[in-house]
Amino acid sequence: MSAPRLLVVTDRTQARRPLPDVVAxxxxxxxxAVWLRDRDLPGPERAALAADLRAVLDPVDGLLVWGGADGAPAGTAVHLSAxxxxxxxxxPLVGRSCHSAAELARAAAEGCDWGxxxxxAPTASKPGYGPALGTAGLAALAPAxxxxxxxxxxxPGDVAGCLSAGASGVAVMGPVMRDPAVVADYVAALARAQRV
Known part of the structure; x- marks a missing residue:
């Protein structure tokens, strides 16, 4: 499997229901594809949550991505912080969080499958990371x-612009944690952009 086009990022503090229900x-x-981010959980709790999410993803051949490499179950994709x-x-698959050209270059040199x-755009989930890149910032950084x-x-309305600017897909946390049905809007936007 290559890089996901839509990666749902978990944050149980924003979820309006238990995380397995939101992911379902x-x-x-x-x-x-779901990135189990919640790195603050103790190892056994996080492993149990991962098992619950895998039970939801396995029947649809979905991808579970473990946040960080520490404690990742064998054979599980991981997403590394910067x-x-x-x-x-x-x-088997490795992603990395990036915020600059240097971090993207590192991910490329390491052979990461995605970054x-x-x-x-401005977001309440990650204050202090900025300024927002927008499509111009994506276009400047994505090719390398x-x-x-x-x-x-x-x-969802940003998806076409992100792809036009060189992104392969999008990763989404807050909107999905608050209302998981919005995933259908992202999937539709990705499909429309791919047809263009």
Whole structure:
């Protein structure tokens, strides 16, 4: 599997229902890749949550992405923060959070399968990361990187612009955590942009 075109990012503090229920609703709406970010959870709780999410994703051949490499179950895709070291044993798929040309260059040199590039737009979830890139920032940075997923404040109406600017897809947290049915809007926007 290559880089996902839509990556749902978890944040149980924003979820209006238990996270497995939110992910199940997102999968029902068309999500096929979920990044279990919630890195503050103790290892056993996080592993149990991952098992619950895998039970939702496996029937649709979905992808579970573990935030960070520490504690990742064997054979699980991982998404590294900008500061995380690259794992000694390469997982099957590796993404990395990026906010600059230098971080994207590092991800490319490491052979990452994708990089998230943020923030696309101002977002309450990640204050202090900025300024917002917008489509001009994406267009300037995306070509020299592994496949880029625009992250941070991306709404369904932004998808076509993100792809036109060179992004391979989008990663979304807040809107999906609050209303997982919105995944259908992102899936439709990705399909429309691909046909153009």
């Amino acid at each position: 609703a997102a999968v029902a709406a068309g999500a096929r 500061a995380d070291p690259f794992p000694a044993v390469r997982p 998230t590039l943020s923030p696309f 990187a592994p496949p880029v997923l625009a992250l941070g404040g991306v709404l």
